Amino acid sequence: xxxxxxxxxxxxxxxxxxxxxxxxxKGQGAVSLPHAAASETLRSEVMAGMRQIPxxxxxxxxxxxxxxxxLDSPRRRVRLDRFELSETTVTNRLFARFVTESGYKTTAERxxxxxxxxxxxxxxxxxxxxAPHTPWWRQVFGADWAHPEGSGSTIEGRMDHPVVHVSWHxxxxxxxxxxxxxxxxxxxxxxxxGGLKGMKFPWGNALxxxxxxxHNVWQGDFPHRNTAEDGHAGAAPARxxxxxxxxxxxxxxxxxxxxxxxxxxLPAPRLPPLANPTxxxxxxxxxMRGGSHLCHASYCERYFVHSRTQNTPDSSTGHIxxxxxxxxxxxxxxxxxxxxxxxxxxx
Ligand SMILES: [Cu+2]
Numbered sequence: 001x002x003x004x005x006x007x008x009x010x011x012x013x014x015x016x017x018x019x020x021x022x023x024x025x026k027g028q029g030a031v032s033l034p035h036a037a038a039s040e041t042l043r044s045e046v047m048a049g050m051r052q053i054p055x056x057x058x059x060x061x062x063x064x065x066x067x068x069x070x071l072d073s074p075r076r077r078v079r080l081d082r083f084e085l086s087e088t089t090v091t092n093r094l095f096a097r098f099v100t101e102s103g104y105k106t107t108a109e110r111x112x113x114x115x116x117x118x119x120x121x122x123x124x125x126x127x128x129x130x131a132p133h134t135p136w137w138r139q140v141f142g143a144d145w146a147h148p149e150g151s152g153s154t155i156e157g158r159m160d161h162p163v164v165h166v167s168w169h170x171x172x173x174x175x176x177x178x179x180x181x182x183x184x185x186x187x188x189x190x191x192x193x194g195g196l197k198g199m200k201f202p203w204g205n206a207l208x209x210x211x212x213x214x215h216n217v218w219q220g221d222f223p224h225r226n227t228a229e230d231g232h233a234g235a236a237p238a239r240x241x242x243x244x245x246x247x248x249x250x251x252x253x254x255x256x257x258x259x260x261x262x263x264x265x266l267p268a269p270r271l272p273p274l275a276n277p278t279x280x281x282x283x284x285x286x287x288m289r290g291g292s293h294l295c296h297a298s299y300c301e302r303y304f305v306h307s308r309t310q311n312t313p314d315s316s317t318g319h320i321x322x323x324x325x326x327x328x329x330x331x332x333x334x335x336x337x338x339x340x341x342x343x344x345x346x347x
Contacts, residue, residue: 194244
C-alpha cells in the first residue's frame with residue numbers, strides 16, 4: 001500500500017525493520033531555498049558544531065555483506081580530502097530556527113503524514129495503515145518534525161534530540177540555507193571510523209565493550225520489547241554517549257543519517273584509489289548511514305560503521321535524521337587536499 005517495491009525480500013521481509021518508504025510518485029520533491037541565506041546567528045551556531053576531519057585513505061565497506069541487497073562489500077580503498085562534519089546530527093532546536101527563518105515546509109508537513117514506530121504511539125490501533133511487511137511502521141497523519149508521534153505530540157523536552165521526520169529534500173534544504181552540504185557517503189564512513197582502521201564501531205570491535213553501551217540501538221525482542229539497556233527506548237539526545245576519535249557523537253545507532261549519494265554499488269576499486277567518490281550520477285534512492293535505535297542483530301543488523309541502506313528521497317520516518325558537512329577552508333592558499341598533487345594545470 002505504501003511502498004512501491006520491496007527491495008529486501010529476505011531478512012524478515014523488509015530487511016531493515018527501520019525502513020518503510022513512501023511511494024515515489026507521492027512527493028513533489030525539493031522546495032528550493034536561497035543559498036546560505038541563514039542569519040549570522042544560525043550560521044555561527046551551525047559552524048560552532050563543525051569538527052575537522054583529516055583527509056586520508058579509507059577502506060570503505062564491509063569485508064562481507066550481512067545483507068546482500070546493501071551492496072556494502074567487498075572493501076575498497078578510497079582517498080578523501082579533509083573536510084568538516086557536524087559533531088551531532090541536526091537537532092530539533094537548530095531545525096526550528098531554520099524553519100523560523102526560512103518558512104520552509106517539510107515533505108511530511110506538505111504531505112500531511114509520516115511513518116511512526118507503533119510502540120511510540122499512545123494508541124497504535126488508531127493508525128492501522130502500515131508499510132508492507134513492516135506492520136510496526138504506521139502511517140500517522142499529522143506526524144512531522146514538530147509532532148513526532150502525530151498531532152497532539154510535541155518536541156517539548158526534546159529540543160536537543162535529532163530532528164526526525166525529515167526527508168532527504170528537507171535535509172538538503174537545511175544544508176543549502178545554512179551554507180553547508182550533506183556529507184558524501186565515503187566522507188561519512190571515514191568520519192564515523194574516527195581514525196581507527198578496520199573496526200566495526202566508532203570505538204572498536206566490541207558491541208558492548210566491558211559491558212558499557214556505547215550507542216543507542218535495540219535491546220530485547222524486535223519489534224515488541226525494547227529493554228532499553230542502553231538507557232534509551234526511543235531516540236537519545238544528539239550529544240549522548242562518548243564521541244569518537246574525531247569528536248563526533250552517535251555516528252552509529254540513534255537515528256539513520258541521510259548522506260548526499262544516490263544508492264548503488266560502492267565505488268569500483270581501482271589504482272590509484274579513487275579520490276573523493278560521490279556515488280552514482282543518478283538514482284531513485286538515497287543512501288542512509290549509521291543505523292538507528294531500532295536496529296537489532298535479529299532483524300536489522302545495520303549499526304556498524306560500514307552499514308548502509310537506502311530510501312526514496314521523499315521518505316520520512318521517526319528514526320531518520322542527518323548531519324551537515326563543509327569543505328575544509330584552504331590553508332595558506334594551498335588546496336584543502338592535504339595530498340601532494342603531481343600534475344600541473346597547463347594553460
Ligand atoms: Cu536498522
